[in-house]
Amino acid sequence: MSATGSSFDIAPLVKALADRYRVERELGAGGMATVFLAQDLKHEREVAIKVLQPELGAALGADRFHAEIRITARLQHPHILPLIDSGEAGGLLYYVVPFTLSLVILGVRELILATRGSRPPPEHLPSIAPTEISSPSDTRAEKTEAHQ
Secondary structure, X not given: OOOOOOOOOOHHHHHHOOOOEEEEEEEEXXXXXXXXXXXXXXXXXXXXXXXXXXXXXXXXXXXXXXXXXXXXXXXXXXXXXXXXXXEEEOOEEEEEEEOOHHHHHHHHHHHHHHHXXXXXXXXXXXXXXXXHOOOHHHHHHHHHHHOO
């Protein structure tokens, strides 16, 4: 277990990325990955580093991960965060996206749910019209078809 509370040791990843990113804290974890807040040292901005669970990375394989990342890197859609960086470091597969307010809102929502045991009041959540929402997988399929 790492010092941040994730279920795996991220020290090798932190060391391998130390010249590019300073990992500050864990933002959240799920069955597939753990997300960390970090500072992009070159561009002086906050980023989110998503690290795949080691078991998932092993099952998926680095080649498939990199192939999927290459497709993801070409996506351009207002509801998809752009890919900044990706790779394998310290034996872990990761990718980096901008740290955004939406990540904070999701964290606040989870905190409210955990402390109150109910949904947060609507005024505390962003309002998005249904016509503004499109599936990232639809966009990805369109992009893949366009490039075949």
